[in-house]
Amino acid sequence: MSIPLNAGLSARNIIFKKSARRLLKTCTSDSSQIVRCLSTENARHKDIPQYDVVIVGGGIVGMATAQELIMRHPNLKLAVVEKENELAAHQSGHNSGVIHAGIYYVPGSLKAKLCVKGLEMTYKYCDKHQIPYKKCGKGLKAIHSPHTGIIDWGLVTKFYGKEFENRGGKVYTNFEVNKFSIKAESSEGNKEGLSHPVQIESSDQNSVVNCKYVVTCGGLHSDRIAEKSGCEPEPKIVSFRGEYLLLSPEKSNMVNGNIYPVPDSRFPFLGVHFTPRMDGSVWLGPNAVLAFKREGYGYFQISPTDLFDSLSFRGLRKLAFKYFAYGVKEMYKGVYIRAQVKQLQKFVPSLQFKDVMRGPSGVRAQALDREGNLVDDFIFDSGTGELANRILHVRNAPSPAATSSLAIAEMIADKAEKQFEI
Numbered sequence: 001m002s003i004p005l006n007a008g009l010s011a012r013n014i015i016f017k018k019s020a021r022r023l024l025k026t027c028t029s030d031s032s033q034i035v036r037c038l039s040t041e042n043a044r045h046k047d048i049p050q051y052d053v054v055i056v057g058g059g060i061v062g063m064a065t066a067q068e069l070i071m072r073h074p075n076l077k078l079a080v081v082e083k084e085n086e087l088a089a090h091q092s093g094h095n096s097g098v099i100h101a102g103i104y105y106v107p108g109s110l111k112a113k114l115c116v117k118g119l120e121m122t123y124k125y126c127d128k129h130q131i132p133y134k135k136c137g138k139g140l141k142a143i144h145s146p147h148t149g150i151i152d153w154g155l156v157t158k159f160y161g162k163e164f165e166n167r168g169g170k171v172y173t174n175f176e177v178n179k180f181s182i183k184a185e186s187s188e189g190n191k192e193g194l195s196h197p198v199q200i201e202s203s204d205q206n207s208v209v210n211c212k213y214v215v216t217c218g219g220l221h222s223d224r225i226a227e228k229s230g231c232e233p234e235p236k237i238v239s240f241r242g243e244y245l246l247l248s249p250e251k252s253n254m255v256n257g258n259i260y261p262v263p264d265s266r267f268p269f270l271g272v273h274f275t276p277r278m279d280g281s282v283w284l285g286p287n288a289v290l291a292f293k294r295e296g297y298g299y300f301q302i303s304p305t306d307l308f309d310s311l312s313f314r315g316l317r318k319l320a321f322k323y324f325a326y327g328v329k330e331m332y333k334g335v336y337i338r339a340q341v342k343q344l345q346k347f348v349p350s351l352q353f354k355d356v357m358r359g360p361s362g363v364r365a366q367a368l369d370r371e372g373n374l375v376d377d378f379i380f381d382s383g384t385g386e387l388a389n390r391i392l393h394v395r396n397a398p399s400p401a402a403t404s405s406l407a408i409a410e411m412i413a414d415k416a417e418k419q420f421e422i
């Protein structure tokens with residue numbers, strides 16, 4: 001049995017912070033509420049929701065892309081499918097919350113251009129939608145960057161989602177994509193199936209949507225999603241956990257802007273820094289240690305499958321060999337806070353061990369090739385075979401993809417328009 005798209009939808013408010021609740025009310029549809037108990041074999045094709053384009057992944061890149069596509073093509077029927085029960089559940093909701101000014105990146109590089117453009121677009125977007133941010137600047141050795149700001153990127157993602165829904169887009173949560181396939185004709189033998197031939201099924205086999213085209217922005221799972229439509233397994237995503245310390249509230253006035261080290265150009269990580277947060281707290285970090293699970297936020301969150309997958313990957317072994325001492329040092333500092341504090345004292349000498357406590361963490365999707373090189377470019381893929389013309393995978397959107405999200409979305413939309421001829 002299948003249930004049509006609009007049958008008995010109960011709207012569900014996304015949960016987010018109190019301060020923002022007044023500003024933003026949005027709805028997502030829990031996929032289990034809409035296409036329940038669907039046996040794909042027996043489903044009548046016309047009962048399956050149909051879209052022109054489906055975007056997989058409700059992080060900031062997926063939502064910015066969805067918003068950009070619906071603004072450009074208001075007549076297209078668009079949907080987003082997200083495996084968690086809310087948007088921004090992973091990288092986009094677990095990061096430093098900095099609006100980067102792009103001063104680290106090679107001048108003229110795509111990453112630098114997108115960052116600077118993304119920063120300008122972000123400030124404009126936030127002013128228009130009254131999303132709170134602070135332009136508190138950043139200090140790095142003798143350099144001061146006045147344009148750097150702080151923001152809650154999870155909240156921004158949810159605003160993109162709201163804008164998308166306001167323009168007629170549909171967001172399905174609890175929909176973990178497991179399979180893409182091409183359906184040449186509907187089971188009833190009419191031609192309807194030919195117009196929306198791509199079928200996307202969920203892991204629990206309870207949900208299914210049909211569409212003409214797919215764009216995937218799967219963050220920590222982008223390689224696995226790409227493989228599902230026949231793409232190569234590499235570049236592979238290896239997940240690195242970034243742990244933060246929290247500055248005690250009495251000492252928070254020690255820091256009123258971002259304080260950053262000069263980054264080591266061999267790594268995409270910017271190094272531990274002091275970051276004031278929108279709620280007045282101050283985070284110190286993050287470090288970078290191998291996560292034992294793709295979305296493992298603590299030392300005890302372990303997935304044997306993910307761990308085996310990482311450790312058996314030649315690229316990670318090569319990377320570990322190259323940077324063994326660095327890796328061990330990062331882990332040591334993660335376990336022994338005193339060592340981390342010692343490093344932070346280089347920037348704020350008055351910082352004491354008693355001023356800090358363990359804080360939250362985030363997990364970064366780091367694309368790696370089989371020679372152990374960290375991939376720092378955008379990687380798009382479509383693979384080969386029947387699905388190739390209908391699917392665009394964003395396999396790597398290098399950090400700071402939150403700051404650059406609106407600019408990245410323009411680039412992805414341009415690519416999708418060209419590839420799908422929409």
Ligand SMILES: Cc1cc2nc3c(=O)[nH]c(=O)nc-3n(C[C@H](O)[C@H](O)[C@H](O)COP(=O)(O)OP(=O)(O)OC[C@H]3O[C@@H](n4cnc5c(N)ncnc54)[C@H](O)[C@@H]3O)c2cc1C
Pocket residue numbers: 056057058059060061062081082083084087088089090091092093094095096097098099100175176177178217218219220221222225242286361362363364365397398399400401402403404
């Ligand atoms: C510790 C840390 C600090 C950072 N600090 C900053 C910063 O200060 N400023 C900045 O600009 N950037 C920062 N970044 C980078 C930034 O957060 C990321 O580049 C950005 O959030 C990536 O967004 P995304 O949409 O690609 O990925 P994600 O936010 O991870 O979204 C991917 C989504 O896809 C979903 N998904 C995965 N598989 C499936 C599936 N099979 N079916 C359906 N859905 C699926 C996931 O659940 C997830 O919601 C930081 C990152 C980290 C980890």
